Amino acid sequence: MHTVMLVDDDYPVLEFLTSAIPWSRLNLKLHSSCKNGLLALKAAEEQMPDIVVTDIGMPQMDGLALIARLKAMKPDIRCIILSCMEDFAYAQQAVRLQVDDYVLKETMRPQQIADLLEKLKEQIALAERNSFHLAKLESAAEDNTLLLRQGLLERIVSTPADEEGEPNWIGEAARLGIEFDGRELLPALAVVNRWAALTQSPSPADERSVQLAVADAALELAAAHPGVQLLPHGAREYVLLFPFRRTLKSSASTTVHSLLLQLGESFRQRTARAGGLSLTFFTGAPAARPAALVRSLSLLLASEERRFYLAEGDVHALFPSAASIPVSAAASFEDDSLHTLYPEALAEIREAFLDENEPLLECRIRKWMDHIRERRYPPEAVKEWALKLMYDIQSRFQSLQHYQSLFSIEVLHRTLAAIATVEELTEWTLKFFKERLPHLSLLYGQSRRSEIQRAQQYVAKNIGKKITLEEVADLLHINSSYFSRLFKKETGHNFIHYVTLAKMERAKELLAHKTVSVEEVADRLGYENKSYFTKLFKKHCGTTPGEYRGD
Numbered sequence: 001m002h003t004v005m006l007v008d009d010d011y012p013v014l015e016f017l018t019s020a021i022p023w024s025r026l027n028l029k030l031h032s033s034c035k036n037g038l039l040a041l042k043a044a045e046e047q048m049p050d051i052v053v054t055d056i057g058m059p060q061m062d063g064l065a066l067i068a069r070l071k072a073m074k075p076d077i078r079c080i081i082l083s084c085m086e087d088f089a090y091a092q093q094a095v096r097l098q099v100d101d102y103v104l105k106e107t108m109r110p111q112q113i114a115d116l117l118e119k120l121k122e123q124i125a126l127a128e129r130n131s132f133h134l135a136k137l138e139s140a141a142e143d144n145t146l147l148l149r150q151g152l153l154e155r156i157v158s159t160p161a162d163e164e165g166e167p168n169w170i171g172e173a174a175r176l177g178i179e180f181d182g183r184e185l186l187p188a189l190a191v192v193n194r195w196a197a198l199t200q201s202p203s204p205a206d207e208r209s210v211q212l213a214v215a216d217a218a219l220e221l222a223a224a225h226p227g228v229q230l231l232p233h234g235a236r237e238y239v240l241l242f243p244f245r246r247t248l249k250s251s252a253s254t255t256v257h258s259l260l261l262q263l264g265e266s267f268r269q270r271t272a273r274a275g276g277l278s279l280t281f282f283t284g285a286p287a288a289r290p291a292a293l294v295r296s297l298s299l300l301l302a303s304e305e306r307r308f309y310l311a312e313g314d315v316h317a318l319f320p321s322a323a324s325i326p327v328s329a330a331a332s333f334e335d336d337s338l339h340t341l342y343p344e345a346l347a348e349i350r351e352a353f354l355d356e357n358e359p360l361l362e363c364r365i366r367k368w369m370d371h372i373r374e375r376r377y378p379p380e381a382v383k384e385w386a387l388k389l390m391y392d393i394q395s396r397f398q399s400l401q402h403y404q405s406l407f408s409i410e411v412l413h414r415t416l417a418a419i420a421t422v423e424e425l426t427e428w429t430l431k432f433f434k435e436r437l438p439h440l441s442l443l444y445g446q447s448r449r450s451e452i453q454r455a456q457q458y459v460a461k462n463i464g465k466k467i468t469l470e471e472v473a474d475l476l477h478i479n480s481s482y483f484s485r486l487f488k489k490e491t492g493h494n495f496i497h498y499v500t501l502a503k504m505e506r507a508k509e510l511l512a513h514k515t516v517s518v519e520e521v522a523d524r525l526g527y528e529n530k531s532y533f534t535k536l537f538k539k540h541c542g543t544t545p546g547e548y549r550g551d
Contacts, residue, residue: 002121003031003047007040007054007066008082013105017053020110026118037061041069051078051120053113067099076127078120082108146211146232149176153231153239157301159294167290178229183243184286185293186256189300190214190238190263193278193312195418207235210271214238214279217266221259228259236420239297244286256283257315264313280421281315282307304420305333308379312423333378338385339513341371345385346509350393353433354460356440361433369426383416386425390432392509451476451483452490459499463506466526469495504540507533511549518545 004021008014014033023030031049034040038060040052052070054063061069067079079098084105100123101116155169173179192210211232218230218240231239242259244252260281271277284300287293296319303318310316345368352361372382390412419425455472472495473480487495503525510521522533537545 001027001029002050002124003029004117005031005040005044005049005052005054006033007035007037007052007058007063009035009055009058011035013055013082017113020113021117022114026114026121028117028121037063037066040066044070044073048074049077050124051080051117053080053082053117056081056083071098076124078124080113080116080120146215149230150232150234152176152178153233153297156231156294157298159290167294170290176229177227178241179243180288180290183245184252184288186242186244186252186286187284187293187296187300188240188242188256188260188315189233189282189284189303190240190260190279191282191307191420192236193280193420194424195236195277195420210235210277213267213270217263217270220266221263225259233301237301239300252286253283253317260315278313280307280310280312282310282318283315285319305379307420308382309373309376309422312421333376333381335375335377336381338372338375338377338381342385342388343510343513346389346392349389349433351461353393353437353440354457356437358434358437361437362430365430365433366426369422369429373422379422382422382425383419386429387413387416388512390429393433394436395505395509451478452487455483455487455495456491459502463502464524464526467499500536500540503527504537507537507545508541508548511545514549521545 006014006017008017014035018030018033021028021030028051031047032040032043034043036058037054040054041061044052048070052067054066056063063081063083067081070077070079078100080101080103081099082103082105100120103112103116152169152172155172156167159167159169178185192214214232215230218228218238222228222230225242227243229241231241233239240260240263242252242256244255260283264279264281267279268277282300282303284296285292287296299319306318307316348364349361349368352364372385377385415428416425419428454476458472458475459467469484470480473483476483478486484495487493487498491498493501507521507525510516510524511518516524518534519530522528522530525533527533527536534544537543537548541548
């Protein structure tokens with residue numbers, strides 16, 4: 001709803017206008033009633049009105065001075081002057097200030113003021129519609145330009161390696177300002193980090209805002225360094241082309257390094273509200289010919305695995321020269337033994353989690369992630385390892401008291417797939433477990449008795465041992481019969497049944513490893529007899545251990 005400010009040092013006039021104007025019918029709202037221009041200016045500084053109706057002659061600040069100040073603050077504000085003076089000099093000043101109307105108090109009628117306000121309201125609405133339409137056109141034009149550039153990049157990298165002659169995209173590239181013309185083009189790939197921080201499922205609006213932030217930062221860079229070109233590759237990746245004369249080849253990489261860091265800082269400032277977004281840059285080999293550019297860009301865009309272990313927010317020379325370009329962009333990861341270390345990592349991290357020991361939990365997660373970073377395991381294997389870690393510990397979390405899952409495995413899988421660096425994976429894993437610690441405390445706290453909490457924790461930490469009711473009762477220094485009744489009352493479970501359920505959940509985790517035999521699973525869970533373990537497993541899970549695993 002548009003607002004109207006009334007200004008007059010004559011209180012009866014203010015009272016008359018306030019009561020005579022049909023605010024509801026006009027769909028207008030009274031902004032304020034002020035007895036001089038100075039008070040009106042202060043009110044406008046707090047919240048600007050859309051229309052001002054003001055007298056001219058007032059103490060402290062007259063109406064014309066007020067209008068001049070308001071116009072400086074809001075050029076499109078609508079103004080009506082009230083005056084009892086038929087003075088041409090005032091009218092001239094009002095015209096210069098682009099006042100919308102000039103009303104004599106002697107002939108002023110309520111309907112006249114209402115008609116003027118309605119006319120101004122319609123003008124404001126029309127201007128807003130036009131402004132919105134123009135903004136949409138500008139936005140569409142900007143989107144269209146980005147789409148054209150994205151399409152050009154797709155055509156460049158899809159050029160057959162054995163194509164002879166001038167590629168069909170050369171003319172389009174020239175129209176967008178991308179030309180060789182005796183120069184070399186140094187390509188760089190900008191990748192948006194921490195996409196998961198934006199949202200688990202980025203909307204088109206989220207993606208567009210990121211694209212525009214990168215585009216605006218690149219335009220700012222191009223204004224200071226003409227010739228820099230931006231080619232989007234979706235919402236997360238952007239190719240930048242830096243032209244330079246071959247005679248300046250030696251200093252080009254240093255200059256580009258500095259410019260990319262400037263671009264990264266500009267982007268960070270533009271997306272500060274998104275929380276955690278940043279850009280990492282990867283430079284390719286300079287190209288003096290279209291075929292060389294195709295090769296360099298294709299390798300940069302296919303270098304996802306190579307980027308996984310590189311530091312975020314920095315500039316990395318992936319392929320600094322034509323001589324360094326490999327046959328394939330795929331990185332070589334020789335060590336694939338991460339899965340053999342999984343049981344040890346799971347035991348350590350689960351223990352800290354179930355103990356609700358946040359410092360130890362963080363220490364152990366970072367220890368394993370540092371080991372992964374040092375050994376440089378295949379990125380996909382690392383993500384699967386992390387996914388299984390989260391899923392298995394979450395399953396144990398649920399088994400404590402049939403706790404409802406806090407996540408969808410499909411959503412978690414999609415989130416991890418979108419993580420681009422080991423740094424981000426480390427922080428996201430920490431966040432995953434830390435967010436669940438309060439829920440674990442709540443779960444333990446569902447029992448009012450500390451004895452039950454300690455018993456549950458003991459079972460979780462000693463799942464590989466044979467656990468008896470008497471043993472736990474002794475640990476708690478209470479009578480075993482009393483403990484049995486207390487546990488049943490507090491949890492709804494018989495204690496031995498609870499222990500068996502927890503062991504069966506652990507058995508499912510172990511059976512997921514094909515290299516672990518059923519006998520070994522039984523032994524790890526404190527069962528000396530494989531047949532007894534198999535019977536228990538089938539009773540609780542509806543299938544034998546071998547059938548469960550698909551043997």
